[in-house]
Amino acid sequence: MSTTRHVDARVWAPRAQLVELHREREGAVDRLPMVADGDGWFAALAALAHGDRYGFVLDGAEHPVPDPRSRRQPDGVHGLSALDDPASFAWSDHAWTGRQLAGSVIYELHIGTFTPAGTFDAAIARLDHLVELGIDLVELLPVNGFNGTHNWVYDCVLWYTVHEGYGGPDGYRRFVDACHERGLGVVQDVVYNHLGPSGNYLPQFGPYLHDASANTWGDSVNLAEPEVRRYVLDNLAMWFDDFHVDGLRLDAVHALVDDADRHILRDMAIETDARSAHLRRPLSLIAESDMNDPRLILPREAGGYGLTAQWSDDHHHAIHTAVSGEAAGYYADFAVVDALQKTSTRGFFHDGTYSSFRERAHGHPIPSDVPMWRLVTCAQNHDQIGNRAAGDRLSASLDESMLAVTAVLNLTSPFTPMLFMGEEWGASTPWQFFTSHPEPELGRATAEGRLAEFVKMGWDESLVPDPQDPATFERSRLDWSELDGGHHGRLLALHRELLALRRSTPELTDPSFEHTSAESSGRSRDATPSSFRLNRGAGLRASTGGIVSICVAFDDDAVFHLTENAGRDARVLLATADAHLELNERAELAVLTVPARSAVVVRVR
Numbered sequence: 147m148s149t150t151r152h153v154d155a156r157v158w159a160p161r162a163q164l165v166e167l168h169r170e171r172e173g174a175v176d177r178l179p180m181v182a183d184g185d186g187w188f189a190a191l192a193a194l195a196h197g198d199r200y201g202f203v204l205d206g207a208e209h210p211v212p213d214p215r216s217r218r219q220p221d222g223v224h225g226l227s228a229l230d231d232p233a234s235f236a237w238s239d240h241a242w243t244g245r246q247l248a249g250s251v252i253y254e255l256h257i258g259t260f261t262p263a264g265t266f267d268a269a270i271a272r273l274d275h276l277v278e279l280g281i282d283l284v285e286l287l288p289v290n291g292f293n294g295t296h297n298w299v300y301d302c303v304l305w306y307t308v309h310e311g312y313g314g315p316d317g318y319r320r321f322v323d324a325c326h327e328r329g330l331g332v333v334q335d336v337v338y339n340h341l342g343p344s345g346n347y348l349p350q351f352g353p354y355l356h357d358a359s360a361n362t363w364g365d366s367v368n369l370a371e372p373e374v375r376r377y378v379l380d381n382l383a384m385w386f387d388d389f390h391v392d393g394l395r396l397d398a399v400h401a402l403v404d405d406a407d408r409h410i411l412r413d414m415a416i417e418t419d420a421r422s423a424h425l426r427r428p429l430s431l432i433a434e435s436d437m438n439d440p441r442l443i444l445p446r447e448a449g450g451y452g453l454t455a456q457w458s459d460d461h462h463h464a465i466h467t468a469v470s471g472e473a474a475g476y477y478a479d480f481a482v483v484d485a486l487q488k489t490s491t492r493g494f495f496h497d498g499t500y501s502s503f504r505e506r507a508h509g510h511p512i513p514s515d516v517p518m519w520r521l522v523t524c525a526q527n528h529d530q531i532g533n534r535a536a537g538d539r540l541s542a543s544l545d546e547s548m549l550a551v552t553a554v555l556n557l558t559s560p561f562t563p564m565l566f567m568g569e570e571w572g573a574s575t576p577w578q579f580f581t582s583h584p585e586p587e588l589g590r591a592t593a594e595g596r597l598a599e600f601v602k603m604g605w606d607e608s609l610v611p612d613p614q615d616p617a618t619f620e621r622s623r624l625d626w627s628e629l630d631g632g633h634h635g636r637l638l639a640l641h642r643e644l645l646a647l648r649r650s651t652p653e654l655t656d657p658s659f660e661h662t663s664a665e666s667s668g669r670s671r672d673a674t675p676s677s678f679r680l681n682r683g684a685g686l687r688a689s690t691g692g693i694v695s696i697c698v699a700f701d702d703d704a705v706f707h708l709t710e711n712a713g714r715d716a717r718v719l720l721a722t723a724d725a726h727l728e729l730n731e732r733a734e735l736a737v738l739t740v741p742a743r744s745a746v747v748v749r750v751r
Contacts, residue, residue, distance in 0.1 A: 153195070154192060155189065156190075157202050158188075160185075160351075161353070162350075163205055165203070166178060167202065167203075168200060168201045168203050169193065169200045170199040177203060180202075185373075186352060196231060198229065199225075200213070200226055200227055200228075201227060204351070211350060212227045214348055215377075216304050217229060218307060218310070219291045220310055222291075223307075223344070232389075238323055244428045244429070245282050245329075245392055247520075247562055249282075249519065250282035251280065252283045254524075254528060257269055257286060258299075258311075259622045260272065262626075264312070266312055267313060270324040273328050273330065276330060279570055279642055280642060280645030280649060281565075283393065284331070285332075286335060287299055287335050289308050289309055289312055290304060290307055292309065294581065294582030295311060297580070298579065300397070301342030303347075305337075319389060331392035332393075333393040333430065333432065334395070335394075336382070338367060338397070338402065344585060344588060366402075367403075370404075375406075375413070378414075379410075379413060382394065382414055382417060392428070392430065393429060393432060394431055395432045399434060399442070400436050411433065415446070415451055416446075419452070431453045431454050432453070432455045433457070434457045435457065443455060443520045444513070455519070455520045455562060456520070458493055458494060458522070459530075460489050460494050460496060461490070463485075464485040464490075465486065465552065467481050468485070468674050468700065469548050469700075476503040478502055479501060481673070481674055483674070484671075486664070487665060487666040490559060490560070490664045491663060493518065494512060497510055498511065519560075519655075521561040522562045525552045525553070526540055526569050528566060531576070536576060536578070537576040537579060539577065546572070553570075553641055554696060554720075554722060555745070557641070558680065558696045560662045567624060570642075573628060574628060575622060575624055578618050579611075579613045580618045580619040593612050593613055647719060647747065651694060653685075653692050661684050664680045664681065665678075666678045674700070675700060677699050677702075677740075678698040678700070681694075685750070692749070692751060693751050695708065696746075697740050697747075698740070699743065701742055703740065703741055704742075705737060706737070706739075707738075709735055710751060714734060716748060718747070718749075721747070722745050723740075723743075725740050725746045726738070
């Protein structure tokens with residue numbers, strides 16, 4: 147008796163009059179008629195088994211095209227689809243209770259460049275490094291199917307697949323299972339706002355895309371169509387149900403065009419919360435958004451969408467400008483003495499203020515009762531490095547002392563901090579924009595378009611690498627041999643110390659706006675700060691509470707007067723250079739002298 151389990155083939159194809167199932171099984175090729183079962187759906191019952199390759203033939207076309215909900219593409223995004231059986235994987239994470247975002251630190255990585263092999267299994271071998279570093283959540287850049295061998299993977303076209311070159315769906319499960327075994331949660335970056343330029347067959351099936359609206363990357367997804375909304379929401383559910391992830395990072399939600407009474411982001415949050423209740427572990431949705439709109443993270447009871455968190459690019463820009471002095475493009479508004487002070491205490495810099503880059507007022511203030519951990523912030527990430535002309539990290543322009551200052555600013559913030567892979571040791575490798583489009587004309591258009599964009603902004607074209615050149619990809623791989631010593635080893639040790647301090651010091655994870663204050667000084671209003679102090683803790687409001695201050699001197703030595711009854715209890719918790727703390731117990735005062743280009747974390751009381 148055969149034990150082979152057969153499943154139905156189903157597809158939504160309202161633009162087709164006739165749909166056939168193309169099936170290849172053990173050398174035999176069949177085309178089976180599919181029956182329309184209403185609302186644009188077609189089905190062939192019990193027609194597929196594991197091991198089959200299949201696709202759909204629309205209106206008698208010569209070649210089959212992949213399943214829009216394909217779970218595997220063994221031969222690439224233009225090839226036939228294959229089944230994936232999530233139930234066949236032997237998970238070992240049954241006792242996993244999850245990892246909440248509050249109090250956590252995120253580590254963003256790209257599977258293809260995190261290790262020399264560029265696979266899930268190779269990444270597993272490096273997970274202990276992240277555990278020793280003190281990471282809580284690993285955020286993977288997109289892993290969906292794309293055309294070619296390597297890519298940033300924002301060119302994905304089959305949202306239900308996992309790139310075979312990384313290890314396919316079972317490789318992904320092994321990675322998540324290994325993370326959970328080590329106490330690491332997994333956040334998956336997903337792209338619902340556009341599709342890549344090669345292998346997108348969705349428009350042949352139905353109105354998946356808007357004909358009349360587009361964004362930077364192509365036609366917008368047609369969220370006005372109920373079945374397209376379901377396509378997105380079912381994909382969201384897949385990551386939680388079939389891959390056990392702990393959260394999703396939603397790419398560029400400002401590019402989602404949705405005029406429905408209930409926004410798709412709200413629907414995503416509702417579905418995620420329902421799954422969290424069923425699984426009895428926290429599940430997070432983190433939006434990348436440049437709207438500076440707190441509505442995304444406000445509770446639905448307060449009229450918000452109820453997402454867990456959102457990125458704050460403003461805080462990145464403030465840190466970047468303060469440590470680098472760079473003031474071109476969208477950094478221009480942040481080259482003022484109080485930019486870091488404002489983002490550190492209010493989350494957004496543009497909260498209704500004029501944005502010179504956008505040439506209009508931008509953003510809205512965050513209500514003070516929103517917990518600050520709902521903003522995910524960083525000093526570097528894949529976008530802010532990879533979208534520079536040369537893909538250069540801060541380590542290409544900052545010395546060890548300023549990289550240390552950057553680490554302190556990032557990891558002592560009141561937000562949810564994130565590190566980009568290799569940042570913890572000041573990796574010398576760039577992270578450049580790379581593609582491997584097999585179509586010569588598409589590859590050429592991508593390279594020429596990117597070059598023209600940077601030349602228009604005044605960059606030297608010789609600095610802009612060809613994204614199609616395999617060397618661009620190879621340069622972007624991490625060099626793990628750098629960890630062995632020298633300034634890389636010292637920076638790694640500092641990051642470990644900072645993360646341990648963050649975990650052991652309650653003031654550093656206190657999420658209250660009211661328990662956070664900052665001050666900065668500079669030579670003029672329109673200049674980056676010369677010194678900066680961030681105060682954390684309930685002691686800012688209660689005389690019995692604790693206070694921890696982060697004191698930073700940029701280009702010159704700085705003196706900080708710690709006058710909050712500090713004479714008895716003040717002590718240095720961490721310093722990136724020798725600092726001098728002078729106590730006057732009788733007057734209950736303390737004076738902290740911080741050398742130029744260094745940072746000190748001091749317990750005031």
